[in-house]
Amino acid sequence: MSAVWTSTAGVAIPDLVPGELRRAWVRQGRCPGTDIYRSFTEHVDAHPDRQAVLDDAGPVTYAELDHAVSATAAGLLAAGLGRRDVIGIRMVNSRHAVAAELAVAAVGAVSMPFPAGRGRRDALSLLRRAKATGLLVDRGTEGLRALPSLRVTLAPEEFATSAAAARPTPEVASGDPARILVSSGSETEPKMVAYSHDAFLGGRANYVRALHEDDTPMRNLVLVPLSSSFGSCGVPVTVAALGATLIVQRQFDPDATLRTIGEHRPTHVFGVPTMLSRLAGRHPPRRPRGLRALVSSGAPMPPSTERRIRAGFRTPVILVYGSTDGVNCHNARDGRPDPAVARITIADGSGRPLPRGATGEIHALGPMTPLSYVADHELNARYRTPGGWVRTGDHGFLDEQGVLHVTGRARQVVLRGGRSISPAEVELCLSGHPALAEVSCVGIPDPDLGELLCACIVPHADHPEPDLAELTDYLRIHHEFEPVKLPERLIVLPSLPLGPTGKVCRATLVQLAACDWRF
The missing domain is CATH 3.40.50.12780 (ANL, N-terminal domain)
Known part of the structure; x- marks a missing residue:
């Protein structure tokens, strides 16, 4: 039975990490x-x-x-x-x-x-x-x-x-x-x-x-x-x-x-x-x-x-x-996980640990592990294991030296005609194009395919502005992209909009891309 803290207004916050682990981290000096x-x-x-x-x-x-x-x-x-x-x-x-x-x-x-x-x-x-x-x-x-x-x-x-x-x-x-x-x-x-x-x-x-x-x-x-x-x-x-x-x-x-x-x-x-x-x-x-x-x-x-x-x-x-x-x-x-912060394992779809080199879901548990999600039993059930491990939803592997390699963020995908496209993968490859200062890719609604991939770019001031054909050719030739992964829309901006946390605001990009794109 996990310990539960309850606020004056009645919000219950359980600790999903076993108590003996928390006490061990204090004894080991990893928590004060x-x-x-x-x-x-x-x-x-x-x-x-x-x-x-x-x-x-x-x-x-x-x-x-x-x-x-x-x-x-x-x-x-x-x-x-x-x-x-x-x-x-x-x-x-x-x-x-x-x-x-x-x-x-x-x-x-x-x-x-x-x-x-x-x-x-x-x-x-x-x-x-x-x-x-x-x-x-x-x-x-x-x-x-x-x-x-x-x-x-x-x-x-x-x-x-x-x-x-x-x-x-x-x-x-x-x-x-x-x-x-x-x-x-x-x-x-x-x-x-x-x-x-x-x-x-x-x-x-x-x-x-x-x-x-x-x-x-x-x-x-x-x-x-x-x-x-x-x-x-x-x-x-x-x-x-x-x-x-x-x-x-x-x-x-x-x-x-x-x-x-x-x-x-x-x-x-x-x-x-x-x-x-x-x-x-x-x-x-x-x-x-x-x-x-x-x-x-x-x-x-x-x-x-x-x-x-x-x-x-x-x-x-x-x-x-x-x-x-x-x-x-x-x-x-x-790049090796620090047990004083959080141990990391790679697990299959059933939560079983995978060997070094195998790709699966990234799980984490350690002194920095949170208590639980607040007021959301569904998230606790979805992203925490019975032993307290955090299920990140991200994919990666640990190599033979124990270095973590993150291969994809599972929750950021564009669904085009039943195919999942990783915007992060397209961004990573496009970022190497010499004409681009900044790039972010988002999905925009499409009545036929569900979503289309839009590349939102900021060109370098000292390079000619690339068009969509140039960027898709770059992805095909230099990164061997299959056609389904190629951006189908392009929007050129003076700068990428930032959200309140300083990260690129994808919601704003979706709004801009939905009404202002060029071939």
Whole structure:
């Protein structure tokens, strides 16, 4: 029988990982057995003058952040929010968003950050399904329509005070939910995945820690929203777990980001492939001082794009395979899964492990494994095994050296006349065309075949704009594509639209492609 945590509004969150495994990870030191707020205050006491956050308004020390967190926590408690509440956070990247998330942990509640760019429909759906009892927003933000469980909407900026507030003492266990990660919405509704304090301070922190080669403090520039799944390497990991410096910008702008890299010398830059590609396209300084690596996740990166970014920065590019659902592996250590983060196995359709070299579904289990999906028994049944393993739905294999190779994302397909086409495969091959700066492929409705594949491209400024025939010839001749996989529509754009998490917004591309394509 799994342990079950229940919110004040009645949302039950079971832990689908056997308890003996969780306890073993703590004994082995792979999870610390403490909570996010206590871990944060330990860093405050150890180095109060170190920069905790650097945002558009300047630096904030750990002592200053501690003051802001205590003041925000006092405001939450005064509003009747606290232990076992689920509190939504819809804020842009700033010191206030950092203080808000830590304050939620300080009062023993569970945070559910989601990007400010999400539409009203998604926001209301998330708050309703999680039965959130409070919502934290930026000052001046238009409020959301009242929900039965939502008691109060607050702006953490208004809690700023010169009077020192006492540190709260949260009544939480390290295995309790700490934060609900929200997916980017590749399914019908964004998924909500609950992670414990130990999963952040242990497994997810172990993944970020492994990116660094020594014990010097990291300075992590996180380009994606802190409220995204990839952005969770910011507050609970960079600040609370590692006691390092978190650098953020209110919104992504390539020129401003390059200035930030030059002025504030991050050791690591975290971004999705499109962001890093656009930085490389602005002729960055070769090997910026202090920069150890560029860290890419959130979407596959074509080899040609990786080579261009690496050549532009003269800096290593670390590719991360991961998802909101609870899997992570990166090539900082040769692409081998790290058991301190998550073990990975390859399984057949019945869940039986496959030998090295055999392709099957990727399963993951380890210290970073989430508790469960929130308010969705169907997803728990579909994507979790009885032993707690996460079934990713993605396909891949482990080679003889134990390196993970991801061969396909099972949930992103275009169904054309009964045939499944992988947009990722077409994108990967098209990205090598010399005339293309960016490319993304999407399916558009077709009354006869169900869907057609549309290539959405951004041409290089110094190359003639290619037409559809040139691109399909390239795929046939250079990559031996069969006719069914060739794009049948083409749309040329000045840039690819980005969603609230910084990834290419496929929904927008589908809308554009459906009404504006050329042969």
